[in-house]
Amino acid sequence: MKPFTPKFLLAALALAAVPSIHAQVAGYGMQYDNVTVWPVPDLRVPVPSSRSAAAAPVRASAQPAPKANARILAQSFPPKKQFEMQQAYLQSMDVYLQIEKKMGWTSRDMAGGLAAFVVGNYMVLNDADVSDEAFQAVAKQLRREPGMQALVSKQDAATLRDTFEQSAMVGTFMALAYKSAQQTPQPPAVQQNLRNAARENLKMVLRTDPATVQIDNAGMHLR
Numbered sequence: 001m002k003p004f005t006p007k008f009l010l011a012a013l014a015l016a017a018v019p020s021i022h023a024q025v026a027g028y029g030m031q032y033d034n035v036t037v038w039p040v041p042d043l044r045v046p047v048p049s050s051r052s053a054a055a056a057p058v059r060a061s062a063q064p065a066p067k068a069n070a071r072i073l074a075q076s077f078p079p080k081k082q083f084e085m086q087q088a089y090l091q092s093m094d095v096y097l098q099i100e101k102k103m104g105w106t107s108r109d110m111a112g113g114l115a116a117f118v119v120g121n122y123m124v125l126n127d128a129d130v131s132d133e134a135f136q137a138v139a140k141q142l143r144r145e146p147g148m149q150a151l152v153s154k155q156d157a158a159t160l161r162d163t164f165e166q167s168a169m170v171g172t173f174m175a176l177a178y179k180s181a182q183q184t185p186q187p188p189a190v191q192q193n194l195r196n197a198a199r200e201n202l203k204m205v206l207r208t209d210p211a212t213v214q215i216d217n218a219g220m221h222l223r
Contacts, residue, residue: 057106058148060113060164062157066093069165092172093165099172103136111148113164115139116171118202122215123178125198130215137219174198 070089074082096116105112115138119130142148151160177194180186186194202210214223 055144055149057109057111057143058151058160059106060108060110060157060161062161064108064165065161066090066165066169069162070169072162073166073169088173089169092169092176095176096168096172103132103139105139108161108164109139109143110151110160110164111139111143111145113168113171114142114205116175117167118142118171118205118220119215120171120174120178121198121201122210122213124174124194125202125210127178129178131217133217134215134219137217138215141219170201174201 067086067090070086070093071082073089074086077085096113099116100107100109100112103112115135119135119138122128123130155163174194174197181191185191199210202213206213208222212222214221
């Protein structure tokens, strides 16, 4: 008998994580009247060409610091919510690392972390699942992006690590938020604020209107 291979890897790995994420999603969506923006260095990654040459993965090779980065992300929230959000981001990082391994990616591949950020926010903004094949295609595109290779010379190892970890945390959290809403819908105000946050996050890294971006099994492209 062939082993079971889930169609949506994130959905399979998130089964245990989604219930505990639900309360944090409510906090994420309701703590701000305005948009909550990704507090990570602005990479402004453009949508890459499918004709870009293949390249070796850029790794976040510095000593992992997930607790410190989860704490940095949580500082965007009111003090009484910071511990909960820190735990939610740490849990999201654990889920991401499982995904990274299952996808067969190089450990701590920058393209994988950024792909998680793009895909997770895309799912929330568009209220749509993204298949494993599409997720893989986005990571492959970002890996080929010339700017990804330039990061090695422009950023020190600690900055690369922080960008990788915070990208993976936020992206996976947003994907889990989407899965949570499928199981237990959030109030409309929470859902709208999450969508607003996702829109602003994508604007920041893609340098284009997120409504013009399509993700499918061919990767990420403009509509």
